[in-house]
Amino acid sequence: MEWQPVEEPLTQLSGYLRDSLNGADPAAQKHATEVLKEAERSPDINNYLTYLFIRADPLPRFSAQEWLLVRQAANLLLKNHVKQNFKQFPPANLEYLKSKILLGLQDPHSQIRGLTGNVITELVRHGGILSWTDLLTRLLTIVEGSDPSLGEISPGAQEGAVSALAKVCEDNKRSLDRDYNGNRPLNVLIPKFLQFTSSPHPKIRAYSLGCINIFLPSKTQSVLVHIDSLITVIFSLAQDSSNAVRREVCRAMVHLVDICPDKIYPHLGGIVEYMIAQQLKVEEPDLSLDAAEFWLTAGEHDQLKLGLGPYLDKIVPTLLKSMVYSDEDIARLAGQGDDADVEDKAEDIKPVFAKSKQRLPNGENADVGDFATNGAKSAGEQAIDDLSDGEIDEFSEDEDGDEDPEDRWNLRKCSAAALDVLASVYHQPIFDIILPYLKDNLRSDQWPYREAAVLALGAVAEGCLDAVVPHLPELIPYLLTLLNDGEPLVRQITCWTLGRYSRWAATLPDESLKQRYYVPMMEGLLTKMLDGNKRVQEAGASAFASLEEQSQQELKPFIEPILRQFVVAMDRYKDRNMFILYDCIQTLAEHVGQALSEKRHVDILMPALIKRWEKVKDNSRELFPLLEALSYVATALGIVFAPFAQPIFYRCVRIIHQNLEMYIQAAKVDANGTEGAEWPDKDFLVCSLDLLSAIIQALDSTSDQLVASAQPGFFDLLVVCMGDPNNDVRQSSYALLGDCAIYVFPQLQRYLPRIMPLLIEQLDMSNNEPEFDELGAMDAGYSVVNNACWSCGEIALKQGPGMAPYVESLYTRLLTIVQTPDIPSSVTENAAIAIGRLGLGSCDDLAPHLEDFARPFLDSIKNVAETDEKDTALRGFAMIVGRNPEAMESCLIPFFKCIAKYREPSPELHHLFQQTVTGYQGFIQDFGAFISQFPPDVQNDLQERYRL
Known part of the structure; x- marks a missing residue:
């Protein structure tokens, strides 16, 4: 017999659910929340919540509006219970939920249909595809309008089902593309989605193509076998009356650039015209943005980017037009005036994440972001990153209408990034197209056009620099005047654009030119760091950080005035802008180094930093950038x-x-x-x-x-x-x-007895399989192994013979690392150095293994700079070789090349190299023939340095 609710607790629960969403009565809301918390202990609570959510007709004494609140609250609790307690669900309750939840797709309220999909998604997320074997089939049949258990299927139910499918697909991309006893769910789903794109209902068409778009980036075979059919569908939907459908068409085109450029290249002219037409539909900003994304993707594709050349005279003006603030954004942003004294709201402060360091064998540190060998940024990603400095803050698809347009990825920013990418491909022709636009708009009396022209000038700074340089003597002074523009948004974008030309200014060859352009640019940006508008402050600080990066040693004569400005900013800035100020301090310390340690500089900077240090609380997120800045300052001050x-x-x-x-x-x-x-x-x-x-x-x-x-x-x-x-x-x-x-x-x-087991465990490559994100960037897994290898070498250098208890385990793990292909070179280099340093105190223990590790050791270490680390590693290796010279038979030639090419060995290493060469001279019967195998330069080096 099917479970049935008891009337009295059902009515009471409904009342509490209604009150829990009643913001007009805080006391009732609080009481309801407490009671619902207690009700969670009831074994049947999830059944009651399921029943209330799918029940369309109100209980007595509830209005239709109140009942909708009850159902929404029931859904929220139910979804959270699934999310938090799925494993504790009694099987009977779980089956009841599954048997009833699909009824929500038939509900007349679109909101209830959407909430149904949320619960379905949570069930699959926590239980897996196999926990609800007939779910996909049920949803597909509902979309088709033929599920007998639901009776007559309404168009709303079909839309609700395909919406639920979209959520399941988004959350289970990998699971749906796996083989389950010879069945791969995606093999069934993709043909169905293609079929559904011909539905008479636009939402079903849009959701179906959207589901296919979810899987396109992964290039799964389940999609690729249908690629010709998909292209036919995309072209057929290109002129669809629904904006939502055309959005998915644009997104699909973006994916196809990477998946099958050869199939779309013959149609490139038509696609360009289509994307331009969609991008110009400014009344549909989301559609315009999806269309503009095409230029970013195609502009960095090896095959397609040159094919865009004939259409640049159409593409570039479209991008320029899209870079002007919309009327809506102008109304929300223009004329904000001075707000530097207004405290920031908590939600205005963007999260900051720590950047871990990894140790390189040349003695330097590097951020993890620079470490991933497979994580090189594409031109589009780099353009977006560059445009983020004071201009593009972060990528976000939050479509909340109350969100500040400056804080989300939008058509204007996408167009600027696309112009940057195209400029990096076509250079002079791009500048030739935008030059008339710049002449017409840079001095426009309407600030939105003036601002957009400055943005365009900044966007082409990298790709068109050679073309722009002849104009910079005129442009830079004018840009400096715009730093005082009456509109804060113009001052903001001018800071960003000046920052984009900071490399040109910092590398001017003539001192008089630097006084004419570089120094005024520095002074102008420093001044804007104290602008009355907080956004201009942020852009000024960000641009100045760019100038610091490009200037490096050029900053030394200006350290004192820079620090004085930083200190004033530290006293005036509200919380949000303190984050970028710390970056400025960090960058200065990084590039001027010991010059910062002069007493006059320390007396300016450190009291202000310590004052801030004492003010920031232990649980404040501001502590992250402050700690990082102090790290660089400490390193510089010594x-x-x-x-x-x-x-x-x-x-x-x-x-x-x-x-x-x-x-x-x-x-x-x-x-x-x-x-x-x-x-x-x-x-x-x-x-x-x-x-x-x-x-x-x-x-x-x-x-x-x-x-x-x-x-x-x-x-x-x-x-x-x-x-x-x-x-x-x-x-x-x-x-x-x-x-x-x-x-x-x-x-x-x-502490070594406690530390070494952890270190040895960390060197186990089977425990450190790195993962890659969708952009192919590597996680920090290898960086951990890298630092463990490096620290192992440093400990071995100091501990010497005391490493004996750990040598066998360390050697095994380190050898595996140097023999592992396709991992970052710094990891194998640090591992090789650690092996060599182990030899300093444990050469007898490692000598029997020499034949196994000699070749990978020499291969790994050959490109390492001549640092103390390499010197000590080769000393240890030479000592091992001395204990087992016969083991070097297969790799004696690369070892002798290493000896010959080492330019400045320490006295200890030179002595060991001399012993090695002399030893083999007596060991090899025809040593002259052996030496004759080497190129003349290697022979000369050996003869001159080691008296052959």
């Missing part, structure tokens, strides 16, 4: 940072301890199945660990007292962080471990 180090060091230790404690508490709450576990943000750990590294490096061996007296125990906390499940935390932990080995090894040494 020992001069010592007077400021102690409170900063101890606070970092305290922050790490607090966050580890919070993690333990959250894990306990989660393990008990209790809701509301507050997980700490791991960026607090990452930034604190990185700053500790910077301080230890800056203070050198004098940091040992800080490490020794830290409470809680420094290395106790580090051991916990080394085992953290988060890649970024482990990456920073192993970087800190290596620094401790270099600078405070006596403090570290007694």
Whole structure:
């Protein structure tokens, strides 16, 4: 017998659900929320929620509007229960939910139909495709209008079903493309979606093509076998009356550029005309944006980008037209005036994420974003990144009408990025097209056209620089005058554009030219950092950071006035703009280095930084960029940072301890199945660990007292962080471990029995399979292994023979790394260096293995710069070779080449190389014949340096 609700609790529950969404009566709302929390303990609560959600006719004493609120609240609770407690669902309740939820697709309210799809999606997300074997079939039959269990299917139900399918597809892209006992769901879905694109209902056509678009980027075979049919469908829908359908057509075209450019190339002329027509439908901004995306994709495709050449005179004017603020945006943004004294709202502050460092074998640090060998940015991505500095803040598809248009990806920004991409392909021809536009609009008395022209000039800065340079002596002074424009949006975009030409200004060859252009540009941007409008402040600071990047050593004569401006900004800025100011401070410290440590500079900067440091709370997200900036400042100041180090060091230790404690508490709450576990943000750990590294490096061996007296125990906390499940935390932990080995090894040494097992485990490649995101960028997995290899080498260098208990395990793991193909070179280089350094104290232990690792060691280390790390690694390797010279038979030639080409070996390494060469001279019977195999330059080097 099917479950049935009891009338009284049903009525009571309905009332509480209604009140829970009643914002007009806060007291009733609070009471209802508390009661509903208690009701969750009832074993039948999910059945009641399901029943109420799918029941269309109101209970007595409920109006139609009230009943809609009841159903919405029931859906919200039901979805959350599925999300949070799916594994605890009684099987009978789960079956009841599945048997009833599809009835919601028949509901006359479109909102209820959409909410039905949300619950279905959660069920599949947590249970998997196989947990509801007939779901896809049921949804497909509803779309077809032939599900007998639902009776007559309305068009609304068909739309609801295809909407639910779209949500399931979006959340289960990989699951639907897997083989289940010879069946692949996508093989059934794609033909059905193609069929549904001929539906008489526009929403079904749009959703069906949209579902196909979900799978197109993955290039799955299930789609590729139907590619010709899909292209036919796309062309047939191109003139569809529905804007939603044409949006999906544009999106499909963008995907096809990458999937089958050869099939669309013959139609490129028609496609260009079509995309231009859709982009010019400004009354449909979403459609216009989807069309504009085509230029970004096609403009960086090897086959198609040159094919756009004949159409540039049509494409570029369209982009320029789309770069003018819309009337709606003008009404919302124009004339905002001075707001620098207005406090920021919490929602105005964008999240900031820590950037972990990875250690390179040449002694340098690099951000993880620069590390992924398979993560190189495309021109379009780079254009978007570049346009983000003070102009494009972030990609967002949030279509909330109240959102600031400056904070979302839109037609204007997409068009500017596309112009940037096309300029990088066509160069002079692009500038020739936009030059008349610039002449007509740069001095326009209407600020939106003036602003758009400045944006266009900035967008072509990289690709058309050679063409623009002859005009810059006239343009730069004019742009500097626009920094004082009455419209803040013009001042904002002018800062950004000046930043785009900062490389030209910073590299001017003549001092008089620098005084004429570079210095005024610097002064102008510094001035705008203190503009009365916060957006102009942000753009000025961002552009100045770009100028710093390009200027580097050129900044040294200007450090004092720059710092004075930074300090004033630090005192005036509200929270949002402090983030970009920290970036300016960090960039300055990075590029001027020790010049920052002059007393006059320290006296200006450090009091202001310490004042901010004392103001920012331990749980503030502002701590991330502040910690990162302090890391760079500490590195630049070196020992001069010592007077400021102690409170900063101890606070970092305290922050790490607090966050580890919070993690333990959250894990306990989660393990008990209790809701509301507050997980700490791991960026607090990452930034604190990185700053500790910077301080230890800056203070050198004098940091040992800080490490020794830290409470809680420094290395106790580090051991916990080394085992953290988060890649970024482990990456920073192993970087800190290596620094401790270099600078405070006596403090570290007694913790090695606890540290080495973790280090050995981290070197296990089977535990560190990196994943790739949709853009092909690598995660931090390899960076963790990289830093572990590096720290292993530093410990081996200091510990010497004491590494004996760990040598066999370390060697096995490190050899696997250097033999693994297709991983970043810095990882294999650091692993090879670690093997070589192990040889310094354990050459007898490693000598029997020499034949196995000699070749990959030499291959990995050959491109490493001649640093102390390479020198010590080769010393260890030479010592191993001395214990087992016969093992080098297969790779003696590359070893001798390495010896010959090493330009400046240390005295110790030179001595070992001499011993090696002399030893083989007596060991090889016809040594002269052996030497004759080498090119003349190698023979000469060996003869001159090692007295052959």
